[in-house]
Amino acid sequence: MLYDNHGRLINYLRLSVTDRCNLRCFYCMPEEGIKYVPKDELMTFEEMLRIVRLFVSLGIEKIRITGGEPFVRRDLMAFLRAISHLEGLKQINLTTNGTVTAPFVRELKELGIRSVNLSMDTLDKERFFKITRRDVFKKVMDTFEALLKHGISTKINAVVMEGKNEQDLIPLAMLSKELPVDVRFIEEMPFNGQGTHYEKLWWSHRQILACLEEHFPDIQKVPDPPHSTSVNYQIPGHCGKVGIIAAYSRTFCGTCNRVRLTPQGMLKTCLYDDGVFNIKKLLRAGATDEQVRTAFLDALGNRAKDGFEAERRRNFGLPVSESMATIGG
Ligand code: SAM
Numbered sequence: 001m002l003y004d005n006h007g008r009l010i011n012y013l014r015l016s017v018t019d020r021c022n023l024r025c026f027y028c029m030p031e032e033g034i035k036y037v038p039k040d041e042l043m044t045f046e047e048m049l050r051i052v053r054l055f056v057s058l059g060i061e062k063i064r065i066t067g068g069e070p071f072v073r074r075d076l077m078a079f080l081r082a083i084s085h086l087e088g089l090k091q092i093n094l095t096t097n098g099t100v101t102a103p104f105v106r107e108l109k110e111l112g113i114r115s116v117n118l119s120m121d122t123l124d125k126e127r128f129f130k131i132t133r134r135d136v137f138k139k140v141m142d143t144f145e146a147l148l149k150h151g152i153s154t155k156i157n158a159v160v161m162e163g164k165n166e167q168d169l170i171p172l173a174m175l176s177k178e179l180p181v182d183v184r185f186i187e188e189m190p191f192n193g194q195g196t197h198y199e200k201l202w203w204s205h206r207q208i209l210a211c212l213e214e215h216f217p218d219i220q221k222v223p224d225p226p227h228s229t230s231v232n233y234q235i236p237g238h239c240g241k242v243g244i245i246a247a248y249s250r251t252f253c254g255t256c257n258r259v260r261l262t263p264q265g266m267l268k269t270c271l272y273d274d275g276v277f278n279i280k281k282l283l284r285a286g287a288t289d290e291q292v293r294t295a296f297l298d299a300l301g302n303r304a305k306d307g308f309e310a311e312r313r314r315n316f317g318l319p320v321s322e323s324m325a326t327i328g329g
Contacts, residue, residue, distance in 0.1 A: 002059035004269070004303040011061045012227070012258040015052065016328020017076060018042065018068040019263045023097050024133040025121075027159050029193040029323040031133055037326070043265045043280050045075050045082075051261065051279055052083050054289055058296065062091040064117075066328045068263065071100045077107060084111045095119065095157070095329060098143035099136045105146035115153040118144055121161070122168040123175075131164055148179065155243075156183045160203040169208070170215050176240030184230050184243040193323035205231070205246035212242060227257040247271075253306035259299075262327055267296065269303045270310035271327065272320055276302075 002010040019037050021028075043051075052063065063083065070076055083089060094108070095117040108116070120140060122128050128137040147154045158165070158172050169185065176183050185208045190196040212219055216235045219242075224232050229252045230243030246252065250272075260268040265280025276299040282292055304310035311320060 002297075002300060004300045006303065006305055008255065008303075009227075009257050010259060010300055011059055012064070013052070013055055013060045013062070014064045014066055014258055014260045014328055015048065016066050016068065016261065016263045017048065017070050017079065018073040019323075019326045020072050021067060021069040021097070021325045022072055022099055022134065023069070023136075025119075025159075026131050026133075026164060027161055027188050027192055027197075028325055028329075034193045034323045034325060037264050041280075042263050043261075045079055047265065047280055047283055048079060049082055050283065050289075051265075051292075052089075053086065054292055055296070056086050056088045058293060061089065062093070063089060064093045064095060066095040068325045068328070069097050069099065070094060071096055071104065077104060080108070080111055080113070091115075093117070096143070097132075098140035099134070100139065101143040102139065102146045105143065105150050105152065109150040109152055113152065115155065116147055117155045117157050118147065119157045119159075120144070120172070121158045122165045123171050124168065127165055127168065131161070148181075154181045156181055157186060158183065159186045159188050160208055161188050162198065162202045166203070169211055173212060173216070173235065173242050176235065176238045176242055179240060181240045182232075182243060183240065184245055186245040187248040189248045189324075190320055191322060191324040191327065191329075193321070195319070195321040201248055205244045205249055205251065208244050209233075212244075227255050228252070250307035260328055267299055268327065269299055270307055272307040272314075273304060273310040274314040 004010055024031055024033055084092060091114055093115045094113060097119050121131050125137040129135050156172065156175060160169060172183050175181055187201060187203065187205055218236045219233050222232050222234045222241060230245045232241050232243045234241050260271065262268065266275035266278050269276055277295055279292060282295060304313055
C-alpha cells in the first residue's frame with residue numbers, strides 16, 4: 001500500500017489521455033481554445049500502459065480516465081481493453097463530455113467500466129451552446145440515455161457558474177428524482193486558460209447548499225464514501241443523491257487519495273501543484289522501472305498537505321490559470 005508524507009493512502013490515479021477537446025467550455029478554456037501540446041509530447045499508448053502497470057504494481061487500485069475529452073483520442077478503446085485485465089486494478093472509471101461517447105457505451109459495459117461521470121452543466125440546449133460554444137447538446141443526451149440503458153452507474157457533473165447556469169441547479173438536481181443518477185455540483189476553479197473570472201466566488205459550496213436547501217427543505221446529509229470529494233445529500237423520494245464538490249474551497253484535502261498524470265506525462269500529486277516530475281521524460285531517457293518507482297515514491301514523500309500549500313509552492317508563486325484540459329479534470 002502507498003502512503004504519502006501525511007499518512008494519506010494513495011490508491012487512485014487520474015490519467016489524462018489527451019489535452020484535446022471538442023468543446024470550448026467557458027470555465028475551462030477561452031473561446032479560441034488553448035495551444036495544444038505537440039503530438040510527440042503526448043504520452044504514447046505504450047508509455048501510458050507501462051506507467052499504469054507500474055503504478056498498479058505499487059498499490060494504485062482505481063483509475064479514472066479523463067482529458068481533454070478522452071473519446072477524441074483514437075486509441076482510447078484499445079487502451080481501455082489493455083488495462084481492463086490488469087491484475088490489481090480494481091476499478092476503471094471515466095469522465096466524458098458525452099459528445100462522441102454514445103457509440104462506445106456498450107463496449108464500456110463489456111469491459112467492466114463501473115462508473116462514468118458525464119459533464120452536463122445545463123439541461124437547456126441554448127445555455128449548453130453558450131457555455132460550451134458548440135451545438136451538440138443532443139449528442140450528450142444520447143450518451144446519457146445510452147449509459148442509463150446499459151446500466152452503467154452515472155454521475156452528472158455540473159460546474160455552477162455565476163450568470164451562466166444558476167437557473168439549472170434545481171432542474172439538474174431533479175434529475176435524481178426519477179433516474180438512478182447522482183448529480184454533483186462543482187465549485188468553479190480558475191483553471192480556464194486565463195485566470196480567475198471573479199473577485200469572489202459567489203457559487204461556493206455553501207451557496208450551492210443554501211440554494212438546494214431552499215428548494216428542498218427536507219434534504220438530508222448522508223454519509224460520504226471514504227476519500228469522497230463530494231459532500232453528499234439525499235432529497236427524500238429521489239432515487240439518486242446530490243453532491244457538492246468544494247473544488248475551489250478545497251475542503252477535502254485531508255483524505256485525498258489521488259495523484260494525476262497529465263497527457264504530457266507530468267505527475268501531479270495535487271490538482272493545484274504545477275507538476276512534480278515528468279514521468280514520460282524519464283521513460284524516454286531510458287529509466288528502468290525501479291528508477292521510475294523511486295522517483296514516484298519520492299514525490300509521494302514530499303506531497304503538499306493541501307491544495308493551498310500546493311498552489312503556494314508553484315513556480316514563482318503564480319496562481320493557477322492553466323486550462324483544466326491540459327491537466328485532466
Ligand atoms: N472532457 C471531459 C469532460 O468534460 O468531462 C473530461 C475532462 S473535463 C476537464 C473534467 C471535468 O473538469 C468536467 O466535469 C469539467 O466540468 C471539470 N472542469 C473543467 N474546468 C473546470 C473549472 N475551471 N472548474 C471546475 N471544474 C472544471
